[in-house]
Amino acid sequence: MSRRKHLIIGAGPAALSAADRLRNLCPDDEIKMVTEENSLPYCPAVLPYLLAGKVQKEKVWLRTDDYFASKKIVFLQGKRVIKVNPQENRVTYLDGQEESYDNLLIATGAEATSSPFDNIKEEILSFHRLEDLYRLNKRLISCENVTILGAGLVAVELAVALTQRGKKVRILGRGRLLRAYFTEEAGNYLSEHMERHGIEIITGKTLSSFKKRGNSYEIDTEEGDTFKADMIIACLGVKPNLSFLTDSGIHINHGVVVDRCLKTNFANIFAIGDVAESPAFFGETFGVSPILPNALDQGRVAAENMAGKVSYFQGWLPMNVLKLFDNLSFSIGIISPEDGGASILEEKNGEKKTIKRLVIRDDSLVGAMFINCDVEPGVIRYLIERRVNVGDYADALMNKPRITSFSLMIKKETSVNQLV
Numbered sequence: 034m035s036r037r038k039h040l041i042i043g044a045g046p047a048a049l050s051a052a053d054r055l056r057n058l059c060p061d062d063e064i065k066m067v068t069e070e071n072s073l074p075y076c077p078a079v080l081p082y083l084l085a086g087k088v089q090k091e092k093v094w095l096r097t098d099d100y101f102a103s104k105k106i107v108f109l110q111g112k113r114v115i116k117v118n119p120q121e122n123r124v125t126y127l128d129g130q131e132e133s134y135d136n137l138l139i140a141t142g143a144e145a146t147s148s149p150f151d152n153i154k155e156e157i158l159s160f161h162r163l164e165d166l167y168r169l170n171k172r173l174i175s176c177e178n179v180t181i182l183g184a185g186l187v188a189v190e191l192a193v194a195l196t197q198r199g200k201k202v203r204i205l206g207r208g209r210l211l212r213a214y215f216t217e218e219a220g221n222y223l224s225e226h227m228e229r230h231g232i233e234i235i236t237g238k239t240l241s242s243f244k245k246r247g248n249s250y251e252i253d254t255e256e257g258d259t260f261k262a263d264m265i266i267a268c269l270g271v272k273p274n275l276s277f278l279t280d281s282g283i284h285i286n287h288g289v290v291v292d293r294c295l296k297t298n299f300a301n302i303f304a305i306g307d308v309a310e311s312p313a314f315f316g317e318t319f320g321v322s323p324i325l326p327n328a329l330d331q332g333r334v335a336a337e338n339m340a341g342k343v344s345y346f347q348g349w350l351p352m353n354v355l356k357l358f359d360n361l362s363f364s365i366g367i368i369s370p371e372d373g374g375a376s377i378l379e380e381k382n383g384e385k386k387t388i389k390r391l392v393i394r395d396d397s398l399v400g401a402m403f404i405n406c407d408v409e410p411g412v413i414r415y416l417i418e419r420r421v422n423v424g425d426y427a428d429a430l431m432n433k434p435r436i437t438s439f440s441l442m443i444k445k446e447t448s449v450n451q452l453v
């Protein structure tokens with residue numbers, strides 16, 4: 034087979050997973066990775082820990098220049114793609130340069146949803162990229178009171194990091210805290226835990242206007258409230274970064290639509306990570322899933338198909354792990370089934386503020402939620418994805434989730450190895 038050129042747009046965990054696998058499978062092919070950011074590759078999930086001082090900057094980089102050189106992968110920073118032409122197998126960069134490819138992998142990730150208030154748009158910070166962290170750190174020097182707009186996962190992790198930096202933090206949201214990830218009761222437990230650490234949480238508010246008053250800001254709500262802050266950070270969600278694909282002919286819905294091979298409607302163009310709208314693990318639905326384990330799996334599968342193999346992505350599975358000070362919370366899969374075919378096992382301790390929830394269908398685990406419990410999220414994910422029979426062990430899994438889940442995983446692996 035002649036030497037091929039694989040062009041990867043993006044440098045996040047999904048892109049790196051694909052590049053590593055491609056190089057293993059195609060030692061002689063050309064691999065080029067471009068990113069519009071002016072930095073080495075990193076994972077955005079590490080930003081709150083970097084802000085809080087829990088991680089040093091030199092530990093942030095997922096790969097170094099020496100690594101790319103050793104793997105013979107061309108890596109270019111500050112290279113923004115503005116157009117893709119699938120008919121000519123060509124991309125156009127912001128600087129006017131054009132480049133051809135044999136296979137194209139779109140891994141541009143997501144971008145922060147912009148602030149809805151244009152009058153002080155430049156004053157409201159975001160928290161999604163490394164450059165956002167740099168800007169935030171500069172402003173923190175003269176800031177004591179921070180208001181975070183939004184009540185999702187990023188807002189919560191950011192609030193914890195700022196509190197650990199000694200700042201007074203308020204979360205201001207329309208919906209309840211973490212409603213997309215945990216049940217209402219679990220969300221209330223987590224809210225109480227954060228409030229005990231000094232974080233003010235105000236939900237049920239619809240923002241109406243913002244005003245700058247000297248070096249501070251006023252936030253008005255439709256309910257008639259006015260809140261003051263030295264700094265405002267918008268954590269209002271993210272959306273796939275795909276504006277450069279306008280008029281390309283590549284099928285786009287909420288994200289770049291791909292099949293289980295992570296292939297688009299063009300045979301040599303693939304998409305992975307936060308930009309891809311792929312099939313779900315359960316059912317026949319498609320969706321965008323900004324979850325790291327899914328991204329790594331997608332990178333591997335896409336690379337194998339780009340190399341000429343046939344490989345299938347088993348589908349994205351929602352999974353969220355949240356560390357709130359000394360509290361570990363975790364949810365995965367279907368935690369609130371809408372059909373009657375699943376059984377729910379739940380155990381709550383109001384005094385210790387713990388919750389254990391298992392959702393089982395046909396003796397297989399399809400979802401789980403643990404609040405402040407001793408459990409290993411990756412092992413629970415294994416039980417779901419491998420469709421391990423847990424029917425006879427459901428009570429044990431509730432009583433001793435860590436020990437039982439590991440035992441079930443070992444039992445499954447042992448039986449598989451005996452068949453090989």
